[in-house]
Amino acid sequence: MVAKxxxxxxxxxxxxxxxxGGGVLANELAQKGVKVVALEAGGRYLPEDYLNDEWxxxxxxxxxxxxxxxxxxxxxxxxxxxxxxxxxAVGGTTTHWAGASIRFxxxxxxALTNYGKVEGANLLDWPIDGAEMAPxxxxxxxxxxxxxxxxxxxxxxxxxxxVFEKGAxxxxxTKVHTGxxxxxxxxxxxxxxxxxxxxxxxxxxxxxxxxxxAYTDIPEGEATGNLEVRDHSHVAxxxxxxxxxxxxxxxxxxxxxxxxxxxxIICVAGNTIESPRLLLNSASDKYPNGLxxxxxxxxRNYMRHVTGSVYGVFDKPVRMWRxxxxxxxxxxxAHHAPERGFVGGYELETLSLGLPFMAAFLDPGxxxxxxxxxxxxYENMAGLWIVGEDLPQADNRVTLSKDARDxxxxxxxNVNYSDHPNDIAMRNHAYERGVAMYEAVGATRAFPTxxxxxxxxxxxNRMSEDPKLGVVNKWGQTxxxxxxxxxxxxxxxxxxxxxxxxxxVALAIRQADHIASEMAAGTI
Amino acid sequence: xxxxxxxGITRRALLSRSIATWALAVxxxxxxxxxxxxxxxxxxxxxxxxxxxxxxxARDIYPHDKVGDQYYAVxxxxxxxxxxxxxxxxxxxxLNAAAVAQGHASYLAIGWEKDRVKVLQAIEKGVFxxxxxxxxxTGLYNQKEIxxxxxxxxESFSKGGYINRGFDDIAWL
Numbered sequence: 114m115v116a117k118x119x120x121x122x123x124x125x126x127x128x129x130x131x132x133x134g135g136g137v138l139a140n141e142l143a144q145k146g147v148k149v150v151a152l153e154a155g156g157r158y159l160p161e162d163y164l165n166d167e168w169x170x171x172x173x174x175x176x177x178x179x180x181x182x183x184x185x186x187x188x189x190x191x192x193x194x195x196x197x198x199x200x201x202a203v204g205g206t207t208t209h210w211a212g213a214s215i216r217f218x219x220x221x222x223x224a225l226t227n228y229g230k231v232e233g234a235n236l237l238d239w240p241i242d243g244a245e246m247a248p249x250x251x252x253x254x255x256x257x258x259x260x261x262x263x264x265x266x267x268x269x270x271x272x273x274x275x276v277f278e279k280g281a282x283x284x285x286x287t288k289v290h291t292g293x294x295x296x297x298x299x300x301x302x303x304x305x306x307x308x309x310x311x312x313x314x315x316x317x318x319x320x321x322x323x324x325x326x327a328y329t330d331i332p333e334g335e336a337t338g339n340l341e342v343r344d345h346s347h348v349a350x351x352x353x354x355x356x357x358x359x360x361x362x363x364x365x366x367x368x369x370x371x372x373x374x375x376x377x378i379i380c381v382a383g384n385t386i387e388s389p390r391l392l393l394n395s396a397s398d399k400y401p402n403g404l405x406x407x408x409x410x411x412x413r414n415y416m417r418h419v420t421g422s423v424y425g426v427f428d429k430p431v432r433m434w435r436x437x438x439x440x441x442x443x444x445x446x447a448h449h450a451p452e453r454g455f456v457g458g459y460e461l462e463t464l465s466l467g468l469p470f471m472a473a474f475l476d477p478g479x480x481x482x483x484x485x486x487x488x489x490x491y492e493n494m495a496g497l498w499i500v501g502e503d504l505p506q507a508d509n510r511v512t513l514s515k516d517a518r519d520x521x522x523x524x525x526x527n528v529n530y531s532d533h534p535n536d537i538a539m540r541n542h543a544y545e546r547g548v549a550m551y552e553a554v555g556a557t558r559a560f561p562t563x564x565x566x567x568x569x570x571x572x573x574n575r576m577s578e579d580p581k582l583g584v585v586n587k588w589g590q591t592x593x594x595x596x597x598x599x600x601x602x603x604x605x606x607x608x609x610x611x612x613x614x615x616x617x618v619a620l621a622i623r624q625a626d627h628i629a630s631e632m633a634a635g636t637i
Numbered sequence: 638x639x640x641x642x643x644x645g646i647t648r649r650a651l652l653s654r655s656i657a658t659w660a661l662a663v664x665x666x667x668x669x670x671x672x673x674x675x676x677x678x679x680x681x682x683x684x685x686x687x688x689x690x691x692x693x694x695a696r697d698i699y700p701h702d703k704v705g706d707q708y709y710a711v712x713x714x715x716x717x718x719x720x721x722x723x724x725x726x727x728x729x730x731x732l733n734a735a736a737v738a739q740g741h742a743s744y745l746a747i748g749w750e751k752d753r754v755k756v757l758q759a760i761e762k763g764v765f766x767x768x769x770x771x772x773x774x775t776g777l778y779n780q781k782e783i784x785x786x787x788x789x790x791x792e793s794f795s796k797g798g799y800i801n802r803g804f805d806d807i808a809w810l
Contacts, residue, residue: 165792168779271799272807279810310805311798319794429809430788436804468789472778480698480761480770481754488778489701492788554810 116341118150123375125150126628127362128382129348129391132205133617134601135382136326137256139342140334141625147632148339150374151331152346152364154383155201158208159328163317167470170316174208176201179519180386184509184531187563191477196528198566199384203344204327206384206568208317211439212295212324213462213500213612214259216250219243220449221457221502221609227449228456233533234504235414239606240578240587246619253619257295257324258303265302267291271310271436273463276425276495280550281443281461288444292462295324295614296437305329312465314438346372349523351379351395351404351597359404359597365521378628378637380589382600382621385415385570389511389603390526392574405574405591405599410584412511414575415530416608417567419501419539422464424475425551426490426558433465433495446546447610455538458610459501461547466496474565487560495551499543500569502610504533511573569613574603588627589620596637600624669710676707680717683725690729690745691716691769697753698770699777701786708783712776713769728765735759 118125126142128135131153139151155176164170175198182189182196189196199206220227222243225236254262261267268291270278281289296318297305308322321328334340345367352361352373361375381388389412393403403411443461450458466474468491476484509530517525532540544561551559577583580592589604591597600621602613609616631637667685669692670677680688691713692706716725729744736744736756747753760766777783784791793799 165794168775269805271804275805275807275810308800309798310800311793313792313794320798431807432788432790432803434789435793435799435802467791468784468787469775469779473774478770482700485699485701488787489703 114338115335116148116338118148118341120372120374122148123360124148124377125375126378126380127152127374127376128380128600129362130154130205130382130384130387130601131203131326131331131342132200132382132384132601133207133210133326133614134621135380136204136207136330137618137621138380138382138600138625139340140326140330141622142629143334143337143339145625145629146339147629149334149341150376151340151342152348152362152374153203153342153344154347155203155344157203157327157344158317160317160319160321163208163319165311165313165316165319167316167467170313174200174202174317179517179525181514181517181525181527182529183527184529186530186532188566189530191563192566195566196530197384197386197570198568199570202327203331203342204325207325207614208327209315209568210612210614211314212437213439213442214254214257214293214295214615215442215460215611217243217246217609217611217616218447221607224457224502224607231456231504231535233506234535235507236505237575237577237582237606239576241576246623249619249623250615252622253615256330256622257615257618258297258305259615260292260294260296260298261290262293263302266298268294268296268298268308268437268440271440272431273433273436273465273495274440276427276431276554277441277443277463277497277550280425280554281445283553284546284549286443286445289441291440292442294437294439297322308437310436312434312436312438347521348383348391349394349521351381351391353397353399353404353594355399357399357594359594369521378596378598378632380598380600380628381574384601385573385603386511386526386528388599388601389573390513393513394523405584405593405597407593408581408584410575410582412573413507413509414505414572415509415511415528415570416503416505416572416605417530418569418571418608419459419499419503419536419543420564420567420569421499421540421544422496422562423499423544423547423551424487424494424496424560424562425548425556426487427493427495427555428557430492431495432492433463434467438465439463439498446543453542455535455542457502457504457535457539459499459539459543460610460612461543462498462500464496464498475562477563487558490558497547499540499547500610500612501539501543502608503536505572505575505607506531506533569602569608571602571605571608571613574599576604576606589624598624598628671706676710678710678714682719682722683717686745687725687729688713688717690732691725693745693753694732694757694769695773695777697750697757699773700750703786704783708777708780711780712773715772715776724765724768728769731760731763731765732756
């Protein structure tokens with residue numbers, strides 16, 4: 114029985130966004146008996162709706178609202194209106210993610226302490242650590258059904274993985290395997306269908322083998338009778354009372370009509386671009402710089418991971434598109450070893466794109482035979498993606514555009530990002546290692562490709578011990594407003610080298626526990 | 638298309654054919670046909686020569702020797718529309734002016750790819766080139782018909798994925 118709450122019901126928790134943060138938080142709270150209204154800007158799509166066609170799927174799922182970009186990152190030049198590749202749908206980007214689910218390394222929770230001050234970077238220690246998070250990671254791995262945790266076997270290696278593994282071993286790497294993936298790997302170890310190696314993980318898993326909040330946490334939460342999800346509901350503003358507590362949200366409903374939903378607690382989980390944008394767009398006489406922004410950190414420290422790809426071309430077919438998109442990982446470079454010329458580390462993970470997206474992302478803007486001769490060998494390509502820790506910088510930030518407006522007339526976000534020299538050094542190191550791997554197993558050509566629009570968007574409402582240095586405390590509760598929480602990747606103090614979803618989910622489970630107990634105690 | 642064939646079509650046969658078509662159909666319609674008549678592309682708004690120029694541009698921008706002309710034709714046929722007419726005319730004038738500046742009669746009259754590429758490089762920062770190039774990224778590569786030429790198999794869900802169909806069949810490694 115799906116709940117239906119009144120717009121004037123001020124006892125509900127309103128969650129904005131239903132992805133890895135908001136979708137999980139909504140279910141976890143509903144399971145504990147807390148009444149939740151979740152507002153989702155996008156529509157509802159389930160496995161039967163997903164399209165195994167890259168451009169058609171992009172049209173179905175991608176967040177393509179008006180955005181602008183600036184800074185020296187190449188995405189601003191190649192995809193000036195599309196800084197991110199994320200999803201606008203119930204379940205958010207858990208529809209699109211590849212499923213890689215790895216924990217932060219202990220040292221990464223304390224980047225400032227362990228890396229030291231880095232010029233130009235705004236490093237800070239998280240107010241939590243690996244020991245604090247371990248039990249929450251356990252719960253997150255169980256929820257997602259992560260392979261190689263619990264009793265769940267690893268996935269079998271695809272063609273792309275086999276090339277990757279052999280290359281890794283050939284250059285002396287040892288920490289290579291088919292990954293810890295939120296993809297069901299056997300019929301016996303979970304409730305989802307086992308992976309059929311169909312590819313198109315980025316387009317939504319048509320088997321439902323990959324964990325996505327869209328068809329797990331959301332319907333589980335709805336089944337409790339405590340969760341109402343309103344799709345096509347785009348939140349415009351968070352309102353507050355004279356005392357400064359948040360009281361309601363204004364949102365545009367399915368028909369574009371402005372509605373106001375009252376709330377006891379508001380949790381913002383709109384992804385790292387939209388969450389700070391909403392706080393900034395909610396500025397008032399009392400909070401002229403936006404909500405929860407006494408630190409001036411809202412929107413700052415935007416991180417998107419050091420990324421990039423390397424493709425190896427061989428004299429015989431690989432057919433990398435067959436099977437899971439992210440089919441394996443190398444963790445030999447994930448540690449912190451400044452003698453490499455940079456702080457922090459990076460993961461290497463297999464990746465494949467279909468021909469249409471390969472053409473779009475191989476070298477955006479390039480043309481002529483150098484470009485096309487690469488594509489001519491598409492069938493013989495193996496590919497990997499780099500995921501490394503980029504450094505937070507104060508001026509890498511989301512701000513409100515002075516001119517650009519979205520479809521509702523609201524100021525659009527501008528995403529400014531420039532690489533830190535540490536980011537460039539790390540990316541170049543990873544490019545060199547990736548090329549070396551493929552050449553070691555006979556690649557006749559290997560080449561790097563530049564970063565795609567960002568899927569890992571982090572840091573714009575960061576967590577800090579000191580209220581002057583960040584936006585939220587160790588529970589994701591804003592330092593300034595006790596009943597306003599941040600529940601997505603924008604909480605990240607630093608980005609670590611790992612794909613962020615598992616950590617976002619673990620933080621959401623932990624936050625649900627905290628919110629429910631504080632509500633029970635009557636403190637918020 | 639091979640350059641000599643293109644020249645043949647556009648500068649002689651094709652123009653005369655289009656005039657003949659005009660005379661017969663009284664619609665102003667023209668077409669571009671393959672030398673062996675394996676396919677033909679009608680144009681309604683822009684001229685056959687402009688369409689031939691766009692097709693040659695498309696091949697010079699993303700040259701794939703194993704991809705036939707008909708796919709390049711499909712990739713640019715959307716420019717044969719009233720709202721593109723002025724943009725195409727102005728863009729091709731710009732292209733031909735760049736060709737003349739490099740000592741050629743026109744872009745299409747250039748016999749060698751490397752010389753045409755030099756002309757394209759002269760206009761590659763411009764709006765016309767960028768629009769045509771960006772349009773080709775989807776217009777050419779998102780044609781399902783060309784995917785098999787590159788070995789790409791597209792969706793596999795309807796066939797049950799690759800779990801039993803070769804996701805791990807690499808034998809040469």
